[in-house]
Amino acid sequence: MNIDRQKPVLVTGANGYIASWLVKKLLEEGLTVHGTVRDPNNTGKVGHLHKIADKSSGTLKLFAADLLKEGAFDEAIQGCELVFHTASPFVVRGIKDPMAELVEPAKLGTRNVLEAANRCDSVKRIVLTSSVVGIYGDAVDILETSSGVFTEEYWNTTSRVDHQPYNYSKVEAEKVGWDIQKAQDRWDLVVVNPGLVMGPSLTTASNSTSLSTIKELVDGSMRTGVPDLNFALVDVRDVALAHYQAGFTPSASGRHILTSTSTSLMGMVDIIKQQFGKKRFAYPMMIAPKWIVSLMGPSQGVTREFVKKNVGYPLEFDNSYTRKDLDMVFRPIEETISDHLQQMLDDGIVK
Ligand code: NAP
Numbered sequence: 001m002n003i004d005r006q007k008p009v010l011v012t013g014a015n016g017y018i019a020s021w022l023v024k025k026l027l028e029e030g031l032t033v034h035g036t037v038r039d040p041n042n043t044g045k046v047g048h049l050h051k052i053a054d055k056s057s058g059t060l061k062l063f064a065a066d067l068l069k070e071g072a073f074d075e076a077i078q079g080c081e082l083v084f085h086t087a088s089p090f091v092v093r094g095i096k097d098p099m100a101e102l103v104e105p106a107k108l109g110t111r112n113v114l115e116a117a118n119r120c121d122s123v124k125r126i127v128l129t130s131s132v133v134g135i136y137g138d139a140v141d142i143l144e145t146s147s148g149v150f151t152e153e154y155w156n157t158t159s160r161v162d163h164q165p166y167n168y169s170k171v172e173a174e175k176v177g178w179d180i181q182k183a184q185d186r187w188d189l190v191v192v193n194p195g196l197v198m199g200p201s202l203t204t205a206s207n208s209t210s211l212s213t214i215k216e217l218v219d220g221s222m223r224t225g226v227p228d229l230n231f232a233l234v235d236v237r238d239v240a241l242a243h244y245q246a247g248f249t250p251s252a253s254g255r256h257i258l259t260s261t262s263t264s265l266m267g268m269v270d271i272i273k274q275q276f277g278k279k280r281f282a283y284p285m286m287i288a289p290k291w292i293v294s295l296m297g298p299s300q301g302v303t304r305e306f307v308k309k310n311v312g313y314p315l316e317f318d319n320s321y322t323r324k325d326l327d328m329v330f331r332p333i334e335e336t337i338s339d340h341l342q343q344m345l346d347d348g349i350v351k
Contacts, residue, residue: 013087067109098165195232225288
């Protein structure tokens with residue numbers, strides 16, 4: 001599937017943490033980007049994109065579009081052969097109504113964008129930002145794998161709207177994507193499934209959970225202890241590049257695990273200590289025993305079911321298909337974490 005680089009490309013949720021790096025790459029490649037955001041006049045949210053565009057050879061046009069509104073993407077998609085659908089809420093804490101706050105925007109948004117593509121003859125390829133949580137629901141699911149490693153073959157079958165609702169929103173949205181793609185044959189679908197994304201942010205206005213995780217490890221909010229939780233990390237700059245490769249590599253196909261290395265929260269702290277010094281921040285003092293996490297969890301908005309099925313389990317992914325299909329080399333997480341924290345210090349978000 002060859003994409004004409006003279007035609008505009010659509011990026012939904014263009015102001016997001018991940019999408020901002022993708023837009024930067026596309027503009028630096030000289031492309032015309034149609035970016036959708038909820039409010040193009042909100043300079044706090046889109047100002048950084050205009051600054052990037054001013055310094056690049058490409059052209060940026062912003063359009064207003066809400067995931068929940070039918071037909072909202074019809075104008076922005078006009079003339080595009082390639083669509084990157086990244087917009088979806090990535091919030092895991094403080095959710096009161098998971099169906100309305102997570103599942104509906106994820107599923108309906110994917111349906112709206114893909115149905116806009118069905119109405120627009122120019123579209124040839126859609127790159128959908130799913131997640132590794134489209135592959136697994138809880139860390140304990142690793143016990144069901146044949147070799148103790150998650151691959152693209154697996155699907156999250158364990159999340160529900162009342163248990164791991166963000167994970168549920170992502171797997172359901174990805175299924176919507178494949179269903180709509182299979183019902184036609186004009187455009188193909190390439191899915192990227194990133195792990196926990198970290199690395200410097202081009203925007204300070206994102207709600208992405210990526211940005212709060214690293215802050216909490218150093219600002220004292222986890223001083224008494226961290227749970228033994230593992231994450232598969234990946235650098236935001238690599239995630240943006242993988243989207244780009246997924247869009248412009250004619251032979252790219254299927255799902256793609258985007259992960260570098262898995263580590264625990266304490267493993268991230270150890271990396272920070274090595275780079276910034278053992279006394280520089282109010283680090284967590286210990287790994288909290290699982291029974292304490294289970295006891296205290298509900299008062300912190302963490303269910304006992306989550307603790308039971310996630311604390312203390314390893315999390316391993318095989319990224320070999322992605323390295324081959326998208327020609328990717330993933331950055332070491334030491335560089336990712338260090339650059340991320342340095343940017344938060346430079347922005348005054350962490351003292
Ligand atoms: P982010 O910065 O919060 O970006 C999310 C984007 O979705 C924002 O542009 C947001 O717009 C938009 N959005 C949310 N609800 C919307 C709605 N109702 N209508 C229109 N736009 C809406 O988060 P991110 O980390 O970059 O995540 C981007 C994508 O990557 C998501 O699909 C997420 O699930 C996926 N992902 C993220 C990670 C990670 O670790 N960060 C890992 C795997 C997959 P506003 O700015 O207006 O809210």
